Amino acid sequence: xxxxxxxxxxxxxxxxxxxxxxxxxxxxxxxxxxxxxxxxxxxxxxxxxxxxxxxxxxxxxxxxxxxxxxxxxxxxxxxxxxxxxxxxxxxxxxxxxxxxxxxxxxxxxxxxxxxxxxxxxxxxxxxxxxxxxxxxxxxxxxxxxxxxxxxxxxxxxxxxxxxxxxxxxxxxxxxxxxxxxxxxxxxxxxxxxxxxxxxxxxxxxxxxxxxxxxxxxxxxxxxxxxxxxxxxxxxxxxxxxxxxxxxxxxxxxxxxxxxxxxxxxxxxxxxxxxxxxxxxxxxxxxxxxxxxxxxxxxxxxxxxxxx
Numbered sequence: 494x495x496x497x498x499x500x501x502x503x504x505x506x507x508x509x510x511x512x513x514x515x516x517x518x519x520x521x522x523x524x525x526x527x528x529x530x531x532x533x534x535x536x537x538x539x540x541x542x543x544x545x546x547x548x549x550x551x552x553x554x555x556x557x558x559x560x561x562x563x564x565x566x567x568x569x570x571x572x573x574x575x576x577x578x579x580x581x582x583x584x585x586x587x588x589x590x591x592x593x594x595x596x597x598x599x600x601x602x603x604x605x606x607x608x609x610x611x612x613x614x615x616x617x618x619x620x621x622x623x624x625x626x627x628x629x630x631x632x633x634x635x636x637x638x639x640x641x642x643x644x645x646x647x648x649x650x651x652x653x654x655x656x657x658x659x660x661x662x663x664x665x666x667x668x669x670x671x672x673x674x675x676x677x678x679x680x681x682x683x684x685x686x687x688x689x690x691x692x693x694x695x696x697x698x699x700x701x702x703x704x705x706x707x708x709x710x711x712x713x714x715x716x717x718x719x720x721x722x723x724x725x726x727x728x729x730x731x732x733x734x735x736x737x738x739x740x741x742x743x744x745x746x747x748x749x750x751x752x753x754x755x756x757x758x759x760x761x762x763x764x765x766x767x768x769x770x771x772x773x774x775x776x777x778x779x780x781x782x783x784x785x786x787x788x789x790x791x792x793x794x795x796x797x798x799x800x
Contacts, residue, residue, distance in 0.1 A: 496544055497699070500625050500647060505693050506540050508533075509799035511738040513562040513695050516651070517544050520623025522552035526642070526651065527695070528566030531604050532739060537566050551576045553612075555620060557653035557695065558636040559584040559596045561605040568606040579612035579620065581631060584638030595637065600668055600756050601732060604739065614640060627651070630684060634677025635662040637669055641684060648690035650703065655680055656692060658700040661713050663728045667760045674724065678714045681707055725765025729777050732757060734786060734796055742795035749774050 496504040502519040512533055516526035523546045529537045541548060551574040556564050559580060567578055580588065584596075588610040593599040614620065616631035620642070627642040632655040642651040654662035655677075664673040689703040700706065717724040736752070737743065743751065752758040753770060766773050781787035787796050 494698070496540065499649065499691075499693060499699075500644070503622060503625055504544055505699065507698060508696075510696065511562060511735060511798075512537075513560075513654075514693065514697075515563075516622070516693075517541055517546055518623035518625070519544060519546055522550055524622050525551055525554045525570070526622060527557055527563040527653075528554055528570060530562045531565030531569075531606065534566050534569055549573050554578045555614075555622065555642070556580045556584065557641070557651070558639040559587055560636060560654070561596075561598055561601075561603040563653070563695065564608070565605060567608040571608050577611040578608060579614055580610050581629075581638040581640050582613040582615055583633075584636075585610040585613045587638065595668065597636075597665065597668060600665070601735070602739075602755055602757075616640075632680035632684065634669070634673055634680045635664055639680070643684075643687055643689075645688070648688050650684070650687065650689045650692045652684075652692050653695040655695075656684065656703075656706055656710060657694045657697055658692075658702070658706055659709060660697075661710055661727075662695070663731050664717070664724060665728065665757075666724075667757070667764065674714050674717045678711065678718075681711050681714065722765045725761055726777075728761055729758075729773060730781060732761075733777055733781065734798060737787065737794060737796045738798060742793045745789060745792055745794045748794055 494507040496506050499505050504517045507514050508529055512530045513527050515529050518524040548570050551570055553576055554567055587595045588607060591607055598605045614629050618629040619626050620629055627644050630641050630643060632639045632641050635654045639655055641653055641655050664677060666673050685707045691699060691701055692703050693699050762768060762770050762773050786798060787794055
């Protein structure tokens with residue numbers, strides 16, 4: 494998908510399943526919102542350059558939260574441009590203290606680099622993206638430092654991973670705490686009062702059915718609250734696919750052992766499925782291969798999902 498101009502000289506760039514969508518404002522100087530996944534930075538650079546923006550000219554990166562698929566290009570861009578980087582105050586604390594657990598990077602064996610976070614955002618702040626003012630709304634649940642950005646004049650919401658069209662970002666109780674689902678419900682209730690005409694999510698295409706998306710997300714959270722194993726099952730499936738995407742392909746006879754070496758797989762199965770590691774692995778892989786999301790070829794596993 495080509496870049497889409499959503500406000501004057503502000504462009505939305507849709508990426509794949511692993512990568513976070515991001516934004517380029519061709520103001521003078523340029524401003525970015527999120528910087529996608531570090532492992533795919535060459536493509537991120539190309540997408541930004543195609544809009545006529547030289548990375549060395551970037552003045553500010555505004556991040557919606559500090560997960561690897563949203564901050565992956567920060568360090569490279571900052572080293573080239575010396576730009577400021579803004580995060581919610583909680584995320585700034587994680588970056589300032591080099592807390593690679595709270596950012597999820599170490600927990601999920603993700604690729605990411607620390608950078609210099611120069612600006613702390615708070616709920617209710619107004620931040621300028623070029624000439625465009627956006628309200629900052631703190632939306633924890635998926636991430637403690639998550640924010641959405643709202644332009645009331647154009648009724649436009651940059652919803653990051655707080656709101657997708659028909660799915661939901663994972664919630665990681667082992668990092669975010671046992672109130673993660675309750676926090677997400679509160680965040681959804683906080684944004685549902687907004688007058689929104691168009692939504693630009695952190696993953697997936699733009700959409701207009703804001704109220705429907707909020708109701709679908711709230712229904713899923715209620716299901717998670719009623720049945721915690723549903724939250725755990727969703728996490729196992731999605732992070733398994735992310736793991737394959739980050740590594741292109743893996744030997745099938747070693748993949749289970751590789752997952753067992755991670756914090757996230759062991760703790761998720763311990764928390765929701767009483768330590769039944771092999772049983773849950775086999776169940777998840779059967780679901781993913783049955784749907785064609787994971788493929789077996791010559792003793793290797795890969796995924797056809799676009800990164």
